[in-house]
Amino acid sequence: MRNIGSLIIFAALVAIAATSGATFMPGDWYASLNKPAWTPPNWAFPVAWTILYILIAIAGWLTWKAAGFTHATVVWGIALILNALWSYIMFGQHQISLALLELVALWIAIILFIGMAWRVDARASYLFLPYLAWVTFAGTLNFAVWQLN
Secondary structure (H helix, E strand, O other): OOHHHHHHHHHHHHHHHHHHHHOOOHHHHHHOOOOOOOOOOOOHHHHHHHHHHHHHHHHHHHHHHHOOOHHHHHHHHHHHHHHHHHEEEEEEEOOOHHHHHHHHHHHHHHHHHHHHHHHHHHHHHHHHHHHHHHHHHHHHHHHHHHHOO
């Protein structure tokens, strides 16, 4: 039961962070921006993020379960906060360049977590690889939107 309870806590933390994306939606402002032809359709984002949020929660939980409160779990939490802030900066404040800088910080936090978690539970590192790939893609998209506008 202890494991299930702690997994629920990690899932709840991720769900709280995910509310930023639900609160600060792209809306008319984003729709009016010039975007590259390779921008995914709007429906792809919630599908991708739902999968990623599940992986993020499990990765954090595995790391905590294996070693408790460590530098890896701190970096996991920082990445989660940065993740939540991006939607606010991009869609809430309409700050494309600042959102891009913030995304670089998130990318670094993800890389750090992957390295730190590898020593604790390699499965957690593997679970963060799709997150790294998506944030790399999102950063490229953010950069292209910034350049086009």
